[in-house]
Amino acid sequence: MPHVPHGLAMQLQAYDPARAAEPLPPVSPEEWERRAREVLADGPFGYVAGGAGAEDTMRANRAAFARRSLVPRMLRDVSRRDLGVELLGHRLPAPVVLAPIGVLGILHAEGELAPARAAAAEGVPFVLSTVSSVPMEQVAAAMDGVRAGAPRWFQLYPARSRDVMASLVARAERAGYTAVVVTLDTTMLGWRETDLRNRYLPFLQGQGLANYLSDPAFRALLPVPPEQDPRAAVQAFLGTYVHPGFSWDDLAFVRASTRLPLLLKGILHPDDARRALDAGVDGVIVSNHGGRQVDGAIGALDALPAVVEAVGTRAPVLMDSGIRRGADVLKALALGARAVGFGRPYAYALAAAGEAGVRHALRCLLADLDLALGLCGQASVADVDASLLA
Numbered sequence: 053m054p055h056v057p058h059g060l061a062m063q064l065q066a067y068d069p070a071r072a073a074e075p076l077p078p079v080s081p082e083e084w085e086r087r088a089r090e091v092l093a094d095g096p097f098g099y100v101a102g103g104a105g106a107e108d109t110m111r112a113n114r115a116a117f118a119r120r121s122l123v124p125r126m127l128r129d130v131s132r133r134d135l136g137v138e139l140l141g142h143r144l145p146a147p148v149v150l151a152p153i154g155v156l157g158i159l160h161a162e163g164e165l166a167p168a169r170a171a172a173a174e175g176v177p178f179v180l181s182t183v184s185s186v187p188m189e190q191v192a193a194a195m196d197g198v199r200a201g202a203p204r205w206f207q208l209y210p211a212r213s214r215d216v217m218a219s220l221v222a223r224a225e226r227a228g229y230t231a232v233v234v235t236l237d238t239t240m241l242g243w244r245e246t247d248l249r250n251r252y253l254p255f256l257q258g259q260g261l262a263n264y265l266s267d268p269a270f271r272a273l274l275p276v277p278p279e280q281d282p283r284a285a286v287q288a289f290l291g292t293y294v295h296p297g298f299s300w301d302d303l304a305f306v307r308a309s310t311r312l313p314l315l316l317k318g319i320l321h322p323d324d325a326r327r328a329l330d331a332g333v334d335g336v337i338v339s340n341h342g343g344r345q346v347d348g349a350i351g352a353l354d355a356l357p358a359v360v361e362a363v364g365t366r367a368p369v370l371m372d373s374g375i376r377r378g379a380d381v382l383k384a385l386a387l388g389a390r391a392v393g394f395g396r397p398y399a400y401a402l403a404a405a406g407e408a409g410v411r412h413a414l415r416c417l418l419a420d421l422d423l424a425l426g427l428c429g430q431a432s433v434a435d436v437d438a439s440l441l442a
């Protein structure tokens with residue numbers, strides 16, 4: 053298993069006088085966001101940075117972390133620390149995955165290949181979006197090029213066509229993805245004022261359709277191949293992607309279509325979590341999609357404890373929406389998350405500095421987590437519980 057960067061090692065690198073002349077890459081998510089702002093046009097930058105409506109929920113995500121405090125414990129031997137966690141039968145080097153982010157081709161020429169390779173290098177699972185700019189098989193091959201069998205999950209968006217869903221999942225299985233994440237909260241696009249103002253929706257320009265356009269079941273729905281009529285293909289994509297009718301019945305179909313572990317992303321209510329487990333899913337991800345869907349929705353960290361209580365020991369609960377630093381990861385773990393999704397910050401690092409940027413942003417997060425864990429008097433993330441919070 054890859055070795056997680058030691059916080060101290062990252063510090064020594066930064067403080068090393070012999071390297072003082074080298075430019076220092078950003079160490080904070082805010083700095084990456086500023087760099088991304090410098091290199092991106094308004095449309096793509098706003099697409100990543102924006103949220104739904106007045107962005108109250110986006111702020112609520114961060115406020116939920118700020119409202120909680122860690123209470124560090126002293127005089128415990130933390131000279132050997134372990135960030136590793138067990139998840140879905142695999143041992144991960146840290147309780148972190150790269151959250152699925154679609155259309156990364158609007159941020160960097162290499163699109164998903166760059167963060168996928170960065171994640172592979174660190175042994176952190178990369179969750180590939182349905183709406184990626186690069187077909188899932190190419191992403192898998194790029195990850196295997198870095199580290200054979202590098203952990204990867206496939207995120208599935210509901211589709212009106214069950215054939216398309218089944219085909220995408222079967223391809224993911226063949227390409228070595230080891231879990232399927234069904235995202236429930238985006239069967240329609242939220243009211244995103246920044247994008248409306250910028251008149252920016254990348255899918256309409258055919259971006260992010262690589263998995264669909266390369267899919268035999270999707271192609272079978274088209275009267276002519278997408279190469280002959282790209283506009284009709286975009287319309288067909290929108291026609292199958294937008295699916296407010298998606299229900300527990302459809303979920304049962306997805307469940308039956310694969311033997312891979314299934315995670316549901318976008319769960320916020322404990323009753324939905326319970327029902328998900330009854331429907332045979334293997335884990336839930338508490339998320340409000342980074343505040344991009346329902347403005348006014350509960351902050352994701354605020355929703356976590358009730359979901360954790362409902363799920364109990366039946367399955368792992370993950371969370372995303374607002375994770376920026378090591379302390380955020382600790383707070384989520386303290387409230388019962390097994391692992392967290394790292395989202396926007398890696399997208400900004402990708403825009404500003406490609407694969408190296410994503411890798412550095414990830415290493416900074418893990419270094420920060422390693423130090424925060426030890427300085428809180430905890431030797432292992434597996435031992436973190438609510439007693440760490442005020």
Ligand SMILES: Cc1cc2nc3c(=O)[nH]c(=O)nc-3n(C[C@H](O)[C@H](O)[C@H](O)COP(=O)(O)O)c2cc1C
Pocket residue numbers: 099100101151152153154155181182183207235317339340341342343344372373374375393394395396397399
């Ligand atoms: C630009 C962008 C695109 C996203 N695309 C997807 C996607 O394709 N599938 C998905 O499940 N979630 C998607 N998400 C949501 C993320 O997986 C995650 O829930 C969110 O980024 C968490 O919020 P945070 O980045 O502010 O921490 C996207 C988020 C952003 C910012």
Ligand SMILES: CC(C)CC(=O)C(=O)O
Pocket residue numbers: 154183238241341344
């Ligand atoms: C709307 C989706 C296709 C992409 C997404 O999840 C997002 O933009 O948040």
